[in-house]
Amino acid sequence: MSELKLTDVAKTYGSIDVLKHIDLDIDTGELIVFVGPSGCGKSTLLRMIAGLEKISGGTLEIEGQVMNDVPPAQRGIAMVFQSYALYPHMTVRENMAFALKIAKMPTAEVDAAVERAARILQLEPFLDRLPKALSGGQRQRVAIGRAIVRDPKVYLFDEPLSNLDAALRVATRIEIARLKEAMPDSTMIYVTHDQVEAMTLASRIVVLANKGVAQVGTPLELYETPDNEFVAQFIGSPAMNLLPGVISGTGEQTSIKLDSGGTAVSSIATDPDQMGLKVNIGVRPEDFFADEASGFFEGDVDFIEALGEVTLLYFASASDADGVVAKFPGIEKNLRGHKVKLNADPAKVHLFHNGVSIRKRS
Amino acid sequence: MSPALQGLLTIAIGVSGCVGYFYLSNQFLDKVLFPPRGPNAGRNINRANMIRPWLFLFPALAALGLYLAYPVVETLRLSLTERVPGGGYRWVGLDNYTQMAAEPKFWEAMRNNMFWLIVVPAMSTAFGLLVAQLTDRIRWGNFAKSLIFMPMAISFVGASVIWKLVYDSRPAEQDQIGILNALYIFFGGAEPQTWLTVPFWNSFFLMIVLIWIQTGFAMVILSAALRGIPEETIEAAILDGANPFQIFFRIKVPQIKTTILVVWTTITITVLKVFDIVFAMTNGQWETQVLANYMYDKLFRGDDWGVGSASAMVIMLLVTPILIWNVRNARKEME
Known part of the structure; x- marks a missing residue:
């Protein structure tokens, strides 16, 4: 059943459009991650769902009820802020109990709810401490606990891990994933700019760009079949290589004559009338392999980053401003300064025309 | 030269x-x-x-x-001494203090100072907090704040002169130039009152002058403190279902508690030393005496250095603990 539904939602500040034509259907129990570059409006969209920002156009429904003008506290949502936003003058217990006390819940029930949340989050030893006596990770757990006690229909997370250090971030990420497993019926919306968080946590990812939704899909759908160049380059690190060329053969498989010389083959089917179309082929760095005989891209290895498990090869290329990156497994330290010819499995060669995937057009 | x-x-x-x-x-x-x-x-x-x-x-x-x-x-x-006629001093122990304690005027000053102590810091801080909160989000808030802050730039004596005009009283057959009497007559008062001679209440009329001045001070400090509250804690409270009053009293005020205390105690110290307003408006007549003016009376009008100094010591003893507390709070706030 659809838990949360956005229909043609827009946000404007004066005459400036921040978001427009946002359509989204979120099912019960999903963990949706909003990703996108800075300033794409992902936090704004979350705050609109929370009720902290006014919705300028379209409708927001939660469990079938239009929520545009419902006060935040009555929307059945709870939010976890990047800065934790704990009440500094209240103990952990009081922080978690605040919403319930405001709602005039009987003391016994409040205590039970707080104890339960504290048990889930292993906060029991800290219940009578003030936030300033807690570490960053513990504070974030309190913030999550404050959401749990309210037993909301939808949890909203606004970059909850951004203020934590790298090790703690991984640990807390796994904790959130566990928490989600323990509460299969709760719906979560999670904003982040970190694609590892997005890929590991999400049941579906919403990529926001250019004031709208660039693509919605499971993490692997976005990785394997990006709808457009933006998503192709945004998901995956280093970003997907784009090489310009012209379609030189159509059919079940498509041949592309690259501007840099070689001819690449993609397993995406094309029609005869697409012959001669200007396209970009997209190849992920990890899909390249060395192939002296039939590689379609040749270049000098300009720079190498050996990460141990993989080696990144940066190619100096005359024609492509961005340069080409390949990711080879293992350690390949001796390739610097050498010419390497690259090839890729046709199934891993993406085709974009005017920034949009050809797969999507046909 | x-x-x-x-x-x-x-x-x-x-x-x-x-x-x-x-x-x-x-x-x-x-x-x-x-x-x-x-x-x-x-x-x-x-x-x-x-x-x-x-x-x-x-x-x-x-x-x-x-x-x-x-x-x-x-x-x-x-x-602890008295002057001997013809020059020199004589040790008299606590005689000056016992003499002072026997004077009703001293106890009137003590009582009035206590009233001042309770009313002025409380009202100034409360009004300051109210104004700071109300002007925070409105477009002409800064203009309103400037107006309310302006009395801070006026000397206590200047303020007293202004308010003396407010409380001014003319014979019944003349037009009233004091706005309080003008209003009093307009709303059906029988005849103009000489407000500053009405015992008990006249002290409060004097206190209003200091409240009028100190509200600006409290407002500026508290306004800065309110702005320092993390916005997210307020948003979290909105999501938690708190109404504006609950947000103000349960989220905002507790977070600026130490600042409120510092403002309160700072005004308290000013109040304990209050002199100019009483001196310029009533000079302690009609039961409005306060300690500082009592001291001035004794020291420079009565030429009684013994009792005058004794009353100065009393003022110092009253101010010192509040001062220490104030400094402690200010330090705590800096942490």
């Missing part, structure tokens, strides 16, 4: 004296007393560095000692 020239000369001598003091005293310390040479060079550097802060502090300590510490001791001495 012309006074202007004299002034310039004073400034020149003063400034060069200061510079000369710091330069020469440090030179003396480093070159003569503990030179960083010879077998004890390391020890000498350490010793010189231990002494150096005191070189810098000495002028300030000396000035404070002369103009603050010495007067306290001297006042204490005066309060």
